[in-house]
Amino acid sequence: MIPKRAIVRLIGATVAGLAMLSGSIGAAGAAGPSDSADSRTSVPRFATGATGLELTLTKVSPAAAGPDDEVVVTGTARNLGGTPMKNARISLWLRPEVLAGRKAINAWLSDGTLNSEDRLLPGTALIRTLASGQTSQFRIAVPPGETGLFRGSDFGPRAIALQARVGGHPLALLRSTIVWTPSEISTPTRLSVIVPITSVTPSTHAGEPTAEIAGELLPGGRLQRIVSAAHDPGMAWAIDPAILTAAQRLSTDGIDRTPDDADLTNPASNDPDAGDEPSSSAGPSGTSAATGSEITDDAAKAGAEQWLGLFRSERRGRGLFGLPYADPDLTSVLRSHKGIPLVRDSDALGKAATAKVLGGSIDTTLAWPADGQTNAATTRSLITLKRTTVILDGRVQQPVPKLDYTPTGRSTVRSSAGSLTGLLYDDQLSSLISSPASRTPAATQTLLAQLAAITMEQPGTGRHLLAVTPRGWNPEPTAVRNMMNALGSAPWISLRGISELRNASGPPRGKPVYRKAALKAELPIGSISAAQVLDRGLSTFAPILVDQAPVQALRERVASLISVSWRQDRKQLVPARIDVAADVNKLVGGVKLGTSSSLLFTARKNKIPVTVINGTDYTIKVVVRLKPLSGQLKFDKTETVTVEPHKNTPVQLEAQALANGDVVVEGRLLTTAGVPLGPGTRFTVRVRPDWESKGMIIIGSLLGLLLVIGLLRGLRRNRNRTRIPIEAVPDIDELATLRAADEAASETASRSGENSGASRTGPPSGGPTGSDGRVSAAALAPSARAVAVADVIPAPEARSQAGPEPAPDPDPITDPVPISMLDSEPDPKARGGPVTTDGVRPRMEANR
DSSP: OOOHHHHHHHHHHHHHHHHHHHOOOOOSOOSSTTOOOOOOOOOOOOTTOOOOEEEEEEEEEOSEEOTTOOEEEEEEEEEOSSSOEEEEEEEEEEEEEEOOSHHHHHHHHHHOOOOTTOEEEEEEEEEEEEOTTOEEEEEEEEOTTOSSOOTTSOSEEEEEEEEEEETTEEEEEEEEEEEEOOSOOSSOEEEEEEEEEOOOSOOSOTTSOOHHHHHHHSTTSHHHHHHHHTTSTTEEEEEOHHHHHHHHHHHHHOOOOOOTTTTOOOGGGGOGGGGGSOOTTBOTTSOBOOOGGGOOHHHHHHHHHHHHHHHHHHTTTSOEEEOOTTOBOHHHHTTSGGGHHHHHHHHHHHHHHHHHHHSSOOBOOEEOOGGGOOOHHHHHHHHHTTOOEEEEEGGGSOBSSOOSSOOOSEEEEEETTEEEEEEEEOHHHHHHHTOOGGGHHHHHHHHHHHHHHHHHHSTTOOOEEEEEOOTTOOOOHHHHHHHHHHHHHOTTEEEOOHHHHHTOOOOOBOOOOOOHHHHHHSOOHHHHHHHHHHHHHHHHHGGGBSSOHHHHHHHHHHHHTTBGGGGGOGGGHHHHHHHHHHHHHHHHTTEEEEOOSEEEEOSSEEEEEEEEEEOSSSOEEEEEEEEESSTTEEEOOOEEEEEOTTEEEEEEEEEEEOSSEEEEEEEEEEOTTSOBOSSOEEEEEEEOTHHHHHHHHHHHHHHHHHHHHHHHHHHHHHHTSOOOOGGGSOOHHHHHHHHHHHHHHHHHHHHHHHHHOTTOOSOOTTOOBOTTSSBOHHHHSTTHHHHHHHHHSOOHHHHHHTOSOOOOOSSOOSSOOOGGGTTSOOOGGGTOOOOOTTSOOOOOOTTO
């Protein structure tokens, strides 16, 4: 009789063996669309708790096996148990039957079991000792012709399995596939791959040389790994221009260690699924590279320069597309047409960055919404933004009617504004290509099998498929290169560029579906609205700056707020946008127009003073405009002024008063193009133009009154004076004439004395003389005027005897005194003196 203990052990061993057969360390590419192409699961232990084993596939060669090929399978075995394992034997199984279709492949990889039809291939691997936690490599080689498949066998994928046994008991089963290719494939399946090169770290400093981006650009960093892994020319790149800008700034300036958002955490460090992925700063061997604080400026400069050199050399000969600057979340931003300016500004930043770093432009007609989904509003906005192509998940735009095969991944996305070319990626193929490093070999086998099954669906009919990698892809370059080499060597696969897929024709499809999950994943409306307000403020303010550098930096920060990377860290988005808003408002709000609260305007024309206040660190050039809100006041022109940093400049604008009243005047600062800078400043002007005329009347009246008073006072003074007849007032003109006659008579007498000689001592007879014997002046007085005239106008005979006539007088006397008047009595007023009552002065005596 068998002991009960032995029966229990036998039952336990049987159950464990069945569990091993039904369990799996599954290959990549499970059936679910959200499956991340997992190539392994946990391995159940024996019921007795003895030991467990984990198998991992590292390579299957060749990618396309034929009758003349040696099939080599390599992998690793790891002891998960707590005790050493001895004599573990690993064998290879093959199912001769073709896995007909993609569903059959997925079913085998998820829960397939070995059956009696499966063939145990020759060649095994023996691991004699495997300590607890230890890993050992193994290799199984199947000689040519020993697979059980022949030249006449059908082309297509086959199921294979690696089984580990200890003492005849199965411990683990690893399922995979191999493609049998006995002959050439006339019509291969075309495949295109697009790889995004973007940052996954949320930041408000996209393009700045931060420590985080420096770590990603260093050798072994995530961005460096992407460029190295996507080496095959068949893999197109979609680059965020902010990465190029950051790399160039790092290569010249080193790390900016004091960004405003330095407290933001890296969300990748909190990702529970990131454990199997290489760290974003992991080295090639999987060890962590230096953190941002440990990276020196020299290392950052060298790493950035090396990355730029690698990017420039690898970009040639492949499809290269430019995303908008900072990779904005298109469906979140373009849910309304108000978001179009944001993306347009991001486009402008991106074009400037690529021109500066790469020396030219790249294709920017490709749009890549997050999660490969778009709605009607986003589609219309993308057409407005001159996009022609959009990358979408093939599951959101299904063929109509449904097809039983995999169609070409090309569609037309229609809207009321026009249509876009849709590039539809296959989700499962994309998951396989972007598998983590440890699962890439198994994923490669599944990818080859899936493409073989697709080729078998429509033999002779070529189709073109698309696969993409996620934005947070962190590949192992060597594993990805091996995958792409396997795809390139497979005769049923042809790697092609994106331009060929754009020109391909696909089946009719319905409208893209925008799922509720995608709607919930969008960025908050408040953040998008805040970015729109900040962008409008910068767009309005920028033209007044003489130097555009500060606006450029702030535009980059605003673009950073709408990046796709913020989807994984929404909590930090609120303080981040507050921080950016503070910097923008500091610049935009630093320019103001200073005015008085109230002014009095009393003239028809006068100047009104205001002040332009520049509180920024930059020189500005603005236009000052004053606009009355009613018709009592009028301004003829504006004034353009340039204001230095932190200076105030007074400005006076001439105004014309049209009527009395209190006028509210709106003062505004404008750009030179006439665009207002924010809201205006209002102040009141009390317009009183009639005060000027009234004031002139009052002043004129006062002056007239003073004149009248002065006249009256003068009249009063004249009443108290003695009146003198007018005849008694000497005539100035006559007095001057008489004096001139006396002088002429004296000169004549003197000449006569000289001509008569010295013997003539007495006067002529009958003439009065003085005591000295000379003729007295009194005696000559009556005839003095005649003598003077005679002397001035000589007789004709005298003129003839006097010799040549003198030169004519330049100022002759035009109306000489008549000779008949020379002997008349002179005017009594000529000499003054007493007069009679009738106003006649008596004749003067000669001796008086």
